[in-house]
Amino acid sequence: MRAREWAIAGTFGDPAEYGIPDPPAVRVCRLDGGGMALSAGSDEPFIAAERPVDVRR
Numbered sequence: 001m002r003a004r005e006w007a008i009a010g011t012f013g014d015p016a017e018y019g020i021p022d023p024p025a026v027r028v029c030r031l032d033g034g035g036m037a038l039s040a041g042s043d044e045p046f047i048a049a050e051r052p053v054d055v056r057r
Contacts, residue, residue, distance in 0.1 A: 005020055006020060006023055024040055025040060025041070026038050026039070026040050027039050027040070029045065031048065031050070033050065034051070034052075035048060035049055035050040035051065035052065036048070036049055036052050037049075
């Protein structure tokens with residue numbers, strides 16, 4: 001599911017009305033040394049970054 005579809009459906013009403021599922025719940029964990037990790041439903045992260053950087057879009 002693309003983020004754009006969630007954003008559009010959320011702006012104009014309940015996304016469930018358009019058949020769009022809820023986005024997955026993701027927990028952000030800070031690592032020792034300034035890193036970060038993302039996990040969903042368990043303590044085991046599915047992605048991690050030791051030195052994350054700010055990105056400007």
